[in-house]
Amino acid sequence: MAKVTFLEDRCKGCELCTTVCPKKIVVMSKHRMNAKGFHPAEVLEMDKCIGCAFCATICPDAVITVEK
Ligand code: SF4
Ligand code: SF4
Numbered sequence: 001m002a003k004v005t006f007l008e009d010r011c012k013g014c015e016l017c018t019t020v021c022p023k024k025i026v027v028m029s030k031h032r033m034n035a036k037g038f039h040p041a042e043v044l045e046m047d048k049c050i051g052c053a054f055c056a057t058i059c060p061d062a063v064i065t066v067e068k
Helices: 016-020 054-058
Strands: 003-006 026-028 041-043 064-067
Touching: 003 041, 016 026, 016 054, 054 064
Parallel strands: none
Antiparallel strands: 003 064, 026 041
16 A cells, blocks of 8 residues: 655645545645644545555645655
8 A cells, every 4th residue: 555644844735736636535634734824735545545646746845755
């Protein structure tokens, strides 16, 4: 199973990563806020991740790392 990790405090909430995930599992946290005051992106259903790394590639702030 692939594993996606976020350097959460670097996220600026732009939502780009949520638009490219083929599994639609990257979502913006509704309840948490990061150090910058944004709702950060997160993956809730990690078991559905196929490790394509589209999310990591599109993130302008290198927040996301994907391990296969
Ligand atoms: S690696 Fe691919 S499937 Fe997994 S969360 Fe990122 S975009 Fe979605
Ligand atoms: S693309 Fe990067 S900065 Fe934008 S919401 Fe996703 S993790 Fe945050």
